[in-house]
Amino acid sequence: DAGVIQSPRHEVTEMGQEVTLRCKPISGHNSLFWYRQTMMRGLELLIYFNNNVPIDDSGMPEDRFSAKMPNASFSTLKIQPSEPRDSAVYFCASSSPDRLKLFFGSGTQLSVL
């Protein structure tokens, strides 16, 4: 298995632009998590899905952030408009229903100038 696949690996954009981050979970996993990591705030859970349905989005910082999971093999995290304080590494992770193991992607390093 290829593991959790995230794209792009790096994204540099200007303030005000729309940013879309993509994630392909491991086949057969029914839970997907989006995290954001910064030096100041550590690893924050933004939103998670079970069976493609958003369960808890209380970690989404603002309405500028949105996430979708149109099917079991694809999810997006969109920021519109982006701001410099959104600069961080964004991780996607997936797991089987028992939550006994999370598999992380390599992350997207986002820089908003």
Add this chain to the structure above:
Amino acid sequence: SQQGEEDPQALSIQEGENATMNCSYKTSINNLQWYRQNSGRGLVHLILIRSNEREKHSGRLRVTLDTSKKSSSLLITASRAADTASYFCVPTQGGSEKLVFGKGTKLTVNP
């Protein structure tokens, strides 16, 4: 859901020494997981210990769990420079809960 609190925040040792990291949590759990994050990489699952287990081994890793004290420890024996990473614990109930991470312990192993 709950997050674990790792201690110490940072630990620096020499290659070959043992490294011990601790984790505390607040409410009862079904299992506890440990993850490692090398710089610039995604987290990697290391080991899971269930609430009815007291100790578990995996290679050079030894994890203990004391549910009465709501604490766990991760011991890395004969450390190597490649063990330099941040380590996180995640206490879980199981099921469909969200999984949250604390600040971790940053381990530096000096060659």
